[in-house]
Amino acid sequence: MSDTRQDRITNHLTRPIIKTGRAYYGTLVLLVIAVIWGLIAYIVQLTRGLTVTGMNNNVAWGMYITNFVFFIGISHAGTLISAILRVSGAEWRRPITRVAEAITVFALVLGGIQILLDMGRPERALNVIFYGRLGSPLLWDVICISIYLLSSLFYLLLPLIPDMGILRDNPDIKGWRKEIYRLLSFGWDGNPEQKRRLEIAIGIMAIAIIPIAISVHSVVSWIFGMTIRPMWHTTILAPYFVVGAIFSGIAALILAMAIIRKVYKLEDYLKPIHFRFLGVLLITMTALWFYFTISEYLTAGYGGLSEEMHVLSAKLTGEFSGLFWFMVMSMTIAFIALVFFRSKHAIGATVIASIFIVIGMWIERYSIIVPTLTNYAVPSHEVRIYYPSWVEWSITIASFCGFVLLYFIFVKLFPIISIWEVEEAEEALGEKIEVIKDYMPGKTSATTES
Amino acid sequence: MDESRRSFLKGIGVAAAAAGLGCTFPLLRALASSGTPAAGVQTRQLCMVIDIEKCLNEDLIKDCTEACRIEHNLPGGESDPERQIRWMWTQKFEHTFPDQAHSLTPKELRGEQVPVMCNHCTNPACVKVCPTKATWKRESDGVVMMDMHRCIGCRYCVVGCPYGARSFNWHEPRPHIKNIRPEYPTRMRGVVEKCTFCAERLREGREPACVEAANRITEGAMTFGELSDPNSKVSALLKTTRTISRQNALGTGPNVYYIV
Numbered sequence: 098m099s100d101t102r103q104d105r106i107t108n109h110l111t112r113p114i115i116k117t118g119r120a121y122y123g124t125l126v127l128l129v130i131a132v133i134w135g136l137i138a139y140i141v142q143l144t145r146g147l148t149v150t151g152m153n154n155n156v157a158w159g160m161y162i163t164n165f166v167f168f169i170g171i172s173h174a175g176t177l178i179s180a181i182l183r184v185s186g187a188e189w190r191r192p193i194t195r196v197a198e199a200i201t202v203f204a205l206v207l208g209g210i211q212i213l214l215d216m217g218r219p220e221r222a223l224n225v226i227f228y229g230r231l232g233s234p235l236l237w238d239v240i241c242i243s244i245y246l247l248s249s250l251f252y253l254l255l256p257l258i259p260d261m262g263i264l265r266d267n268p269d270i271k272g273w274r275k276e277i278y279r280l281l282s283f284g285w286d287g288n289p290e291q292k293r294r295l296e297i298a299i300g301i302m303a304i305a306i307i308p309i310a311i312s313v314h315s316v317v318s319w320i321f322g323m324t325i326r327p328m329w330h331t332t333i334l335a336p337y338f339v340v341g342a343i344f345s346g347i348a349a350l351i352l353a354m355a356i357i358r359k360v361y362k363l364e365d366y367l368k369p370i371h372f373r374f375l376g377v378l379l380i381t382m383t384a385l386w387f388y389f390t391i392s393e394y395l396t397a398g399y400g401g402l403s404e405e406m407h408v409l410s411a412k413l414t415g416e417f418s419g420l421f422w423f424m425v426m427s428m429t430i431a432f433i434a435l436v437f438f439r440s441k442h443a444i445g446a447t448v449i450a451s452i453f454i455v456i457g458m459w460i461e462r463y464s465i466i467v468p469t470l471t472n473y474a475v476p477s478h479e480v481r482i483y484y485p486s487w488v489e490w491s492i493t494i495a496s497f498c499g500f501v502l503l504y505f506i507f508v509k510l511f512p513i514i515s516i517w518e519v520e521e522a523e524e525a526l527g528e529k530i531e532v533i534k535d536y537m538p539g540k541t542s543a544t545t546e547s
Numbered sequence: 548m549d550e551s552r553r554s555f556l557k558g559i560g561v562a563a564a565a566a567g568l569g570c571t572f573p574l575l576r577a578l579a580s581s582g583t584p585a586a587g588v589q590t591r592q593l594c595m596v597i598d599i600e601k602c603l604n605e606d607l608i609k610d611c612t613e614a615c616r617i618e619h620n621l622p623g624g625e626s627d628p629e630r631q632i633r634w635m636w637t638q639k640f641e642h643t644f645p646d647q648a649h650s651l652t653p654k655e656l657r658g659e660q661v662p663v664m665c666n667h668c669t670n671p672a673c674v675k676v677c678p679t680k681a682t683w684k685r686e687s688d689g690v691v692m693m694d695m696h697r698c699i700g701c702r703y704c705v706v707g708c709p710y711g712a713r714s715f716n717w718h719e720p721r722p723h724i725k726n727i728r729p730e731y732p733t734r735m736r737g738v739v740e741k742c743t744f745c746a747e748r749l750r751e752g753r754e755p756a757c758v759e760a761a762n763r764i765t766e767g768a769m770t771f772g773e774l775s776d777p778n779s780k781v782s783a784l785l786k787t788t789r790t791i792s793r794q795n796a797l798g799t800g801p802n803v804y805y806i807v
Contacts, residue, residue, distance in 0.1 A: 104780055113798060116579070145718065146716070146717055146718045146719060146736040146737060147700075147715070147717050147736075147737065148630070148717040148718035148736075151715075153627065153629035153630050153717070154629050154630060154631075154705060154711065154713070154714050154715060155629050155711065156629075157702040157705040157706050157715060158702065212701075215702075216699055216700050216737075217699070217700015217701070217702065217715065217716070217736070217737030217738055217739075218698065218699050218700040218735075218737040218738060219699075219700075221697070221698075221699045221700075222699060224679040224681075224697055224699050225678050225699065226678055226752075228679045229678060230677060230678055230679065230680045231680065232677040233675070233676050233677055233703070234676060235676065235678040235701065235703055236678050239678075267673075278679055320703075323675075323676065324672065324676065324706065324707045325672055325707075325709055325797050325798070325799070326706070326707075326709065384607050403645065404645075442585070470706060481629055519699060
């Protein structure tokens with residue numbers, strides 16, 4: 098509409114890119130130190146072998162694989178949420194899609210790295226391509242995650258094009274940054290034909306990405322589900338993992354939004370209403386999570402297969418009961434916060450719920466992976482509980498810091514809220530009124546056929 | 548412009564469809580081929596029959612695990628039992644056969660150590676999950692083999708095997724081998740290894756080292772041979788004695804049998 102309004106939005110949303118505060122550099126340094134510490138820990142692991150971890154021949158997978166599943170889960174924040182909201186035409190998505198899409202790309206990068214960290218001979222990683230066996234669920238993951246990473250990168254870059262045009266034409270930006278923007282704007286000048294094509298491309302990607310995302314977390318679950326180990330070999334695992342992924346993904350998205358909102362003073366863009374709407378999605382996912390969890394544990398417990406009962410009782414009353422019940426408590430607190438406090442304290446309630454959900458979901462992944470491997474049914478020696486070593490802790494913390502670091506750099510280079518999409522909201526206003534008129538009784542409009 | 552764009556999109560579509568199909572066929576083939584062979588089909592499969600009672604002998608157990616250790620340059624001196632490289636080891640009867648033991652299992656079996664090793668399953672769970680074909684089932688004799696040069700150390704097979712028959716080299720094994728036998732290769736850290744029914748001895752027409760060592764102490768403690776051969780000693784034993792195998796319900800088709 099009016100140029101002044103557009104200018105104001107552009108100004109607000111490009112400010113984080115143009116101006117950099119002291120706090121930014123301070124945090125950056127801390128993150129880089131954490132990542133370097135993780136690298137040192139990894140060098141120790143490379144020189145001495147996986148003996149520096151807490152794993153053994155029973156619990157042969159531990160924290161790294163937990164992180165892998167967790168990060169891939171978080172990645173569903175983005176692309177999937179943004180795609181679903183785009184496809185369903187949810188107008189309120191406009192300021193949050195990019196926050197979400199960036200999470201996807203970086204979470205996938207960190208998730209993929211976890212597998213490399215876990216490998217005994219990482220230098221042979223390419224054997225998976227040279228000698229890949231398509232019968233192995235691990236290869237299904239390699240294929241699906243690669244496709245997901247490429248398509249979500251594409252899906253992140255597509256809606257960036259108009260914003261790249263805006264930044265390219267910004268007189269305050271010079272040097273190498275201007276070059277990047279010029280390159281990524283792909284000659285964008287905002288003519289109607291370009292806009293039409295971009296809309297079509299984004300539309301196609303939004304639809305294509307939904308089955309891809311679901312396939313990714315299904316094959317992640319099948320790494321476990323396809324084996325014949327107790328409490329892994331269950332048909333619920335794929336949908337359970339997908340639900341858990343979207344669940345933790347939305348929580349991560351809410352946390353990212355809350356931080357960005359605060360740090361960059363974007364209160365006018367990421368409003369309580371966005372948190373409230375995401376909160377509704379989160380309530381749905383919490384309920385689904387409880388439903389799946391109860392369904393799985395009741396089935397295992399009621400059936401009472403002796404092998405499964407060993408693992409189940411270790412979780413409910415045994416060595417893993419602390420973790421298990423902490424997870425259940427976290428989800429319960431999240432549910433209560435969301436249901437009872439969301440309408441009054443939209444941001445506070447959803448943020449608290451999200452913190453509990455993110456922690457709870459990491460524990461969920463851990464307590465799916467480790468207890469089964471602790472091998473209660475066929476212990477060759479005394480049952481021994483796996484504790485991650487300092488190397489595993491260091492690398493894990495560094496991985497999370499690395500994730501935030503990538504995000505930090507992204508926010509400095511690219512507008513974290515889509516400028517053109519927010520600007521276009523005004524234009525969509527008229528369309529929405531037409532749509533609402535369309536489905537009101539007794540009205541006919543041009544768009545109605547027959 | 549528009550035309551080239553259309554053909555580009557078409558090209559992408561065709562490529563994606565081709566990639567999709569290309570992935571599907573080998574996948575289906577791989578899935579189909581991993582099943583158990585149909586009943587009555589003669590596939591060659593080496594197997595072992597272990598007489599539990601004859602193996603209730605500490606010297607015998609010590610001799611055969613030691614024979615295996617020396618034969619294959621297995622590292623020793625690992626204090627953590629869960630990190631030992633073991634091709635052959637012993638575990639309590641009730642842990643080996645959790646579906647056979649009950650609260651009144653005879654005293655002479657309960658708590659006794661039963662020799663265990665890779666079962667060289669007919670439908671091996673470890674082979675199914677390996678992403679690089681570093682482990683495979685040898686067609687000529689059914690031995691589950693291991694290529695330590697191709698193994699990427701993902702440990703999916705360790706996790707997938709329900710018998711705990713696979714060991715990962717958590718640290719450099721070479722310094723912990725007492726006397727390296729130059730005839731047999733040593734391993735590097737970061738790879739998985741396992742019993743191969745002494746593939747190197749089979750090549751020379753000899754029996755596995757553990758069988759040889761066990762029978763030197765008690766004749767008939769362990770019997771080794773071809774399952775599909777009706778005249779072999781193992782098939783005679785399996786036909787005439789009462790034998791069990793580990794966790795049969797799992798469908799892996801273990802090929803190490805135990806006389807109870």
